[in-house]
Amino acid sequence: MYLKSIPFNAPAGFAVREATSNDVDALTRLWYQSFYTSHGFWQAVTPDDPVTRQWLNDAWDLGVQCGPSVFKTWVVEDLAKNGKIVAFARWHVPQADGKQDFPLPTYPAHWDAELTDALWGGMPRNRLDVMGTRPHWMFEFLGVDKGYQGKGLGYRLMEWGCKQADATGLEVYLDATIQGRPLYNKWFGFQDRKILEFPLRPDGFKEYYMMAMVRPAVLKAAADRYPTSEAVTDSNGFVWESESARQ
């Protein structure tokens, strides 16, 4: 469930909208402009070749096809560049039964199998260990084009989901990259919970890790600002209690 009434505050000169299946090429291009350029680990785990690009396209599309009650995939457009997509974020909307399905296409045969399992299998394993089946928001992907970093786009994409979580008193979970971790801790109060280690590759990226982080539940007096009557019920028909019912 998410609250439609919580606005998205895009920085001046940018617009934010939900992604559609038509955006998958742009999202994948942006993956290479954000993750891929940030560390050799990402070059090893998502090599730049047509098969991997297609896999990423399919992964984005699977998320879009699940619908907005499961995944909210946001794209940020640069209004001065004819709406060029320069940032993305995918939020996993909390499900009443704590369901954490993370649909992914079949892994390409030429990928490093050990690294692949450590990343795409390791993230859901960490999440289950840390969160169990407690309903929570999960910040799944955040990427900002290298040429657009430091303009507040990542901050705004994170802020939207934290406001959603605060309106209903839920925790937020994420797997932080080395680059993303300071933003989450310093500005949004996320705490380290469990390291996600990857096999060493002495001849390649050498070493890399990610950090499972949790932002504790903060129930803000948000019911007035974000009326729960505008809530969107999730695909399981989960009905959320109003803030007044909690007090």
Ligand SMILES: CC(C)(COP(=O)(O)OP(=O)(O)OC[C@H]1O[C@@H](n2cnc3c(N)ncnc32)[C@H](O)[C@@H]1OP(=O)(O)O)[C@@H](O)C(=O)NCCC(=O)NCCS
């Ligand atoms: C990590 C990443 C997403 C950050 O995105 P970004 O758009 O460059 O980050 P922002 O500009 O929003 O925020 C960074 C800075 O802006 C500041 N900021 C921006 N808007 C702000 C606001 N409204 N209020 C307060 N601070 C704000 C923050 O203070 C922060 O500054 P600091 O690092 O000096 O403390 C980006 O570097 C990236 O895509 N990296 C590669 C992929 C990756 O690692 N993704 C993270 C996955 S977990």
